Each structure stands twice: as C-alpha cells, then as structure tokens.
Amino acid sequence: MAQPTLSDSVYDALYRELVELEQKFPDLVTPDSPTQRVGATPAGQFSTVAHRLPLYSLENAFDYGEMQAWQERSRRLVGDLTYTCELKIDGAALALSYEYGVLVRVATRGDGTQGEEITANGRTIRSIPLRLHLDNPPPWLEVRGEAFMPLNVFEQLNHARITAAEPPFANPRNAVAGTLRQLDAKVVSQRHLDFFAYTLHLPPEFALGRQSEMLDFLSAIGFRVNPHRQVCKDLAAVQAYYDHWQTARHDLPYLTDGTVIKVDDLELQARLGFTQKFPRWAIAWKYPALELPTRLLAVTIQVGRTGALTPVAELEPVQLAGTKVSRATLHNRDRLASLDLHLGDQVIIRKAGEIIPEVVGVIPELRPIGAVAVTMPDHCPECGSVVQKLDQEAVTRCLNPTCPAIVRGSIRHWVSRDALDIQGLGEKIIYQLVETGLVQTIADLYRLELGQLFQLERLGEKSATKILEAIARSKQQPWSRVIYGLGIRHVGAVNAVILAEHFPSLDLIAAANLEAIAAIHGIGIEIAQAVIQWFSLPQNQALIAQLSALGITTRQTQPTHPPQNRLLEGKTLVITGTFTRLSREQLQQLIKDQGGKVSASVSSKTDYVLVGQNPGSKLTKAENLGIPCVHEPELDQFFHIEEL
Ligand code: IVH
Numbered sequence: 097m098a099q100p101t102l103s104d105s106v107y108d109a110l111y112r113e114l115v116e117l118e119q120k121f122p123d124l125v126t127p128d129s130p131t132q133r134v135g136a137t138p139a140g141q142f143s144t145v146a147h148r149l150p151l152y153s154l155e156n157a158f159d160y161g162e163m164q165a166w167q168e169r170s171r172r173l174v175g176d177l178t179y180t181c182e183l184k185i186d187g188a189a190l191a192l193s194y195e196y197g198v199l200v201r202v203a204t205r206g207d208g209t210q211g212e213e214i215t216a217n218g219r220t221i222r223s224i225p226l227r228l229h230l231d232n233p234p235p236w237l238e239v240r241g242e243a244f245m246p247l248n249v250f251e252q253l254n255h256a257r258i259t260a261a262e263p264p265f266a267n268p269r270n271a272v273a274g275t276l277r278q279l280d281a282k283v284v285s286q287r288h289l290d291f292f293a294y295t296l297h298l299p300p301e302f303a304l305g306r307q308s309e310m311l312d313f314l315s316a317i318g319f320r321v322n323p324h325r326q327v328c329k330d331l332a333a334v335q336a337y338y339d340h341w342q343t344a345r346h347d348l349p350y351l352t353d354g355t356v357i358k359v360d361d362l363e364l365q366a367r368l369g370f371t372q373k374f375p376r377w378a379i380a381w382k383y384p385a386l387e388l389p390t391r392l393l394a395v396t397i398q399v400g401r402t403g404a405l406t407p408v409a410e411l412e413p414v415q416l417a418g419t420k421v422s423r424a425t426l427h428n429r430d431r432l433a434s435l436d437l438h439l440g441d442q443v444i445i446r447k448a449g450e451i452i453p454e455v456v457g458v459i460p461e462l463r464p465i466g467a468v469a470v471t472m473p474d475h476c477p478e479c480g481s482v483v484q485k486l487d488q489e490a491v492t493r494c495l496n497p498t499c500p501a502i503v504r505g506s507i508r509h510w511v512s513r514d515a516l517d518i519q520g521l522g523e524k525i526i527y528q529l530v531e532t533g534l535v536q537t538i539a540d541l542y543r544l545e546l547g548q549l550f551q552l553e554r555l556g557e558k559s560a561t562k563i564l565e566a567i568a569r570s571k572q573q574p575w576s577r578v579i580y581g582l583g584i585r586h587v588g589a590v591n592a593v594i595l596a597e598h599f600p601s602l603d604l605i606a607a608a609n610l611e612a613i614a615a616i617h618g619i620g621i622e623i624a625q626a627v628i629q630w631f632s633l634p635q636n637q638a639l640i641a642q643l644s645a646l647g648i649t650t651r652q653t654q655p656t657h658p659p660q661n662r663l664l665e666g667k668t669l670v671i672t673g674t675f676t677r678l679s680r681e682q683l684q685q686l687i688k689d690q691g692g693k694v695s696a697s698v699s700s701k702t703d704y705v706l707v708g709q710n711p712g713s714k715l716t717k718a719e720n721l722g723i724p725c726v727h728e729p730e731l732d733q734f735f736h737i738e739e740l
Pocket residue numbers: 151152153154155182183184185186187188189241242294356375378380
C-alpha cells in the first residue's frame with residue numbers, strides 16, 4: 097500500500113518528538129533516523145557560498161498577546177509604527193545575486209551565513225528573471241524570496257512517485273527542498289517550482305523608503321511578488337488581515353503557514369536592527385496547527401438518544417488550535433473499520449473550524465508490537481442488549497427503548513434550549529434521575545415532587561424548587577418546541593416549525609397518513625416515514641397521551657416561534673439559490689430569530705452563505721473569499737448543532 101502523506105503539522109510534531117528523544121537518549125540515534133538526513137547530500141555535490149548579508153529567520157508569535165508584546169518592545173525603541181503584512185509562504189528561502197542586472201548566482205539559505213550554490217537549478221524557475229527590467233542596473237543587487245511548489249504540482253508529483261513505488265514527499269516544503277538539491281537541473285525544470293520575492297538589498301545610493309515600496313519595485317523590475325500584501329496602520333488591522341487569511345488561505349493554490357508582519361519604514365527597520373537570531377523589525381504570526389498526532393489510549397462507546405453507538409477515541413491530551421483535546425469522535429462502524437485502529441496507535445486528529453475534533457488517520461508504521469485491534473461491540477455497553485448492525489447502515493444501534501443511555505438522551509434533548517428549555521436539569525441530575533428510576537420517560541419529569549429531588553446528591557431545596565418551577569413553566573412552551581423535543585428522527589428545529597404550521601395539534605399529526613405529511617412543502621418522504629414510524633410505536637402513543645393529560649401544550653395556542661437559541665447573534669448571512677424545504681421568508685425568519693442578520697451580497701464581512709438549488713454568483717464569490725457555505729441538507733445541523 098502507498099505510504100500515506102502526513103500533513104505538515106503532523107510531520108513536524110513527530111519530528112520534534114524524535115529530536116527531544118534523541119537528545120535525551122543519544123545512544124539510540126540510528127544512522128537512518130530522519131534527523132540524520134540534514135546535510136545528507138554528500139559534501140562537494142554543491143559548492144558552498146558565503147552570503148553577502150546573512151539570511152535571518154523570523155521570530156514566531158502564536159497569539160495576539162505575543163504580537164502586542166512585540167509591538168511594545170519595538171515602540172519603546174523607535175515610537176509609533178506602520179506595518180506591511182505579507183503571507184508567510186511555506187517553501188524554501190533563496191538568495192539571488194544579480195550583477196549589472198543579470199542573474200549570476202542562486203543560493204539556498206543553508207545556515208544563514210553560508211548556503212549551497214544551486215544556480216543551474218534556480219535558473220529553471222520561470223518566475224526568477226534572468227535579466228532585470230532596469231535601465232541602469234547597479235553593479236550588485238540581491239533579492240531574497242521563497243521558492244515554493246504549487247499544491248497541484250505537489251499532488252501530481254507525489255502521485256507519480258507512489259506509482260513508481262518511490263516514497264512520497266511529506267509536504268510541499270520538503271518537496272521544494274528536495275527538488276532544489278537535485279543534481280540534474282532538467283528534473284528541477286520538470287517540477288515547476290515557483291518563487292515570490294520579498295526582500296531586496298541594494299547598494300546604498302538606491303535606497304528605498306518603505307517595505308511596501310520595495311515590494312512594488314521588485315514587481316516592477318520583473319519579480320513575482322505575492323499580491324496579497326497589505327499596509328496596516330495598527331495591530332487591529334494586522335489582526336483583521338491575519339484572521340481573514342487564516343480561513344481564506346485554504347483557497348490559495350500554495351501553502352502559507354502564517355502572516356509575516358514587517359515594520360514598513362525601512363529607516364525604522366535599520367534602527368531596530370537584529371538580535372542574535374532575528375530581525376527586531378519583523379515577526380511571523382503563525383496559524384495554529386489543525387492536525388496533530390497523538391496516542392490512542394482507549395476507545396469508549398457513547399449511546400445517543402436515537403440508540404446510535406458512537407465510538408470515541410480517548411487520547412493522550414494535546415494542545416490543538418487553542419484547546420486541549422483528549423477525546424475525538426470516530427463517527428461510526430464504517431469509519432472505525434476503515435481506520436483499522438489498534439490500541440496504542442499514533443493517530444492523527446483534526447479540528448476544522450468549531451467542529452468537534454475527529455480522528456482522520458493512523459500511522460501504522462508507529463504501531464506498538466502486539467497491539468490489539470479495536471472493533472465495534474456486539475452488545476450495548478449501557479444496557480447489554482444485542483445491538484443491530486444493518487449492512488446498509490454505517491450506524492450500530494441499541495434498540496432497547498428502556499436503555500438508560502437512550503432515556504437520558506431523550507430527557508437531555510427535551511430539556512435543551514431549543515426544545516422545552518428547562519434550565520437547571522444538567523447532565524449529573526439527569527443521570528441520577530434515570531439511575532434511581534424516578535424518570536423513565538419525558539412524562540415522568542412532570543410527576544416529580546420536591547421530596548424526590550431532595551434525595552439526589554448535592555441538590556439543595558432552593559435548586560430543587562427552581563427546577564420544579566422550570567419544569568412547570570415549560571408546559572406553556574410553543575407547540576413547535578414540543579414536536580422538536582420529542583426527538584423524532586429527521587425532525588430538527590426547521591422541520592418542527594414546518595410541521596407545527598401544518599398541524600395544529602399532536603392528535604392531527606398522529607392521525608395523518610404518509611402522503612399527507614410527505615406532501616407538505618419542505619418535508620418529503622424520508623421525514624414523513626420517520627414521523628409515521630414514531631407515532632406507530634405503542635410507547636410513543638402512551639407518551640403523548642400522558643403529556644396531554646399532564647397539561648403540556650400539544651396543540652397550537654399562539655403563533656409558532658422557532659427556537660430562540662440565538663446561535664447566530666452578531667452574524668451576517670447571505671442566501672443564494674432556491675430551497676425545497678423552506679421559503680425564503682421562513683429562512684430569513686429563522687436567521688433573525690437566532691439573532692443573525694440577512695444581507696443581500698457577499699463580502700469579506702459575510703459569516704455564512706446558505707446555498708440552495710441553482711445558486712448564483714454569490715456562491716462563487718463566497719468560495720473565493722473562503723466563507724463557509726451551508727447547503728440545504730446541512731440546514732438542520734446548522735440551526736441546531738448537536739453535541740458529541
Ligand atoms: S522575511 C529577515 N517574508 O519564513 C527577514 N520570510 O523563519 C526574513 N518566509 O526563512 C524573512 N514568506 O524562508 C519573510 N513574506 C515573507 C516570507 C518569509 C516566507 C520564510 C523565509 C524565512 C522563514 C522565517
């Protein structure tokens with residue numbers, strides 16, 4: 097099987113761990129260790145050259161606080177500052193020497209003072225001009241910039257290598273470094289490397305005033321300069337640039353791993369100067385890693401309110417994109433099987449946006465000897481009943497309606513903010529209520545008495561009274577919330593509102609036939625089947641009779657209101673295309689009810705674009721700007737995100 101390609105951050109994290117281990121146990125360093133690869137090209141293959149001026153690397157910042165500290169230090173030395181922000185291109189630095197406007201030498205960064213002379217290879221990169229567009233070129237001039245491999249080239253190259261049974265490159269940066277050290281310039285030329293220039297060193301009489309002018313000048317004399325540069329007058333503007341590109345970078349055809357912030361005034365740059373290792377006038381604000389490796393300690397099984405068994409990876413905790421992650425979802429049986437997990441494996445976890453972390457891969461090469469394979473259980477871990485594993489479904493289910501996990505899940509759903517919104521009934525109390533048998537169905541909540549709540553651990557009279565009041569108040573909640581709270585499959589917040597508008601009471605839904613439900617605009621056959629199926633179960637019929645008898649709203653008493661969870665507070669949304677399940681007006685109302693604003697056109701200020709059928713140019717624009725797009729099938733999840 098082809099060796100999987102590790103993402104940059106996963107490779108880096110493993111490499112760092114190896115370096116630390118080798119420092120601790122130097123006797124264990126083997127000649128084939130990846131750390132021994134550095135400088136592995138036999139000496140003499142490329143000649144060494146001393147750089148006219150050293151190539152520094154950049155200090156890293158990882159959050160706004162570190163950026164503020166950097167600004168404070170610089171301000172103390174030279175006063176107020178304006179910045180140029182550039183994308184930090186993930187490739188390899190090159191130093192290009194020109195004499196009287198003609199390219200005479202290309203060198204790698206090396207250790208910063210000496211690099212390798214790779215002129216023949218550098219000359220194959222088309223965006224490195226062999227002759228500059230300059231009328232009176234100076235006797236010498238040096239340009240620095242980043243050689244990089246566009247992502248499509250990287251993918252093609254790795255594909256070809258895998259086909260030829262050669263090991264693929266771990267990431268585009270390694271591919272660039274490997275390519276530049278090729279002995280045959282023809283091979284380099286076939287690899288289609290590219291180059292962005294970012295610094296220019298000139299004899300003193302040519303001096304320019306600002307970094308931003310320098311970049312424009314580089315472009316004017318024939319270099320490719322990254323177009324996404326921006327002058328920022330303060331740190332707030334820098335942050336806006338950083339935030340924008342943290343998302344928008346995913347649409348670029350090359351990799352960037354951060355923002356480089358440089359003091360714009362070159363005279364101030366000179367006054368700020370350098371520390372031992374870094375310029376004081378520039379800093380790299382790195383994006384947090386979204387993918388990291390960690391060790392799989394165990395796999396636990398969660399049983400949800402629908403009886404679905406979700407395998408969850410219990411992990412050695414790692415810091416990932418700002419939070420400590422110790423659990424990640426493995427989704428379902430199919431995903432678990434395709435990962436072929438073993439206890440003790442190094443797994444790759446990923447966090448995308450605000451979504452819960454997931455396990456996206458495993459590194460089988462690092463599997464401990466004798467490790468035990470992880471499989472889905474045949475019995476429900478909560479109630480012990482045999483689970484259902486249908487071939488056509490990836491989901492494994494517990495079918496026991498009295499399974500405590502299912503009961504807990506249905507109570508949790510009923511009391512949640514979007515449903516009956518009963519406050520004070522947290523996870524621990526629900527657990528005890530079900531465990532002690534006080535609550536076996538939703539209806540039992542309405543039969544609870546103060547004395548019974550008192551028996552629960554750590555529940556005082558005041559909290560118990562409050563809970564009972566909240567339960568009593570919930571009887572007046574609008575009718576659509578009751579439909580939603582029942583937890584019928586496929587009936588999320590949106591569908592509950594649609595059903596409530598068509599059926600003024602629970603009895604009328606119960607009496608409706610499949611065709612009548614499926615004919616409702618926005619419902620359709622799959623949802624209608626789920627509704628019919630739910631009402632056909634005797635325990636559910638008993639439940640609605642009890643709810644009705646206990647005084648819970650089971651009919652239309654006032655205009656329906658969709659859930660007020662205000663998940664979209666302060667967000668701007670744009671709608672494009674037509675929706676089969678909802679009218680434009682209903683969708684706009686839902687957004688407003690959740691605190692969001694609807695805007696007519698897409699801009700960098702748009703937070704989400706809701707995409708129906710036959711979307712217009714708004715979708716293309718959103719994709720170009722990297723704005724998250726929500727398609728119609730994802731609407732339920734979007735308006736009500738269920739937790740792991
Ligand atoms: S400025 C003294 N600008 O990031 C100034 N570097 O550790 C040094 N890089 O080695 C570099 N994009 O290879 C600068 N727009 C950019 C850059 C950039 C990528 C690389 C460069 C450097 C490393 C920083």
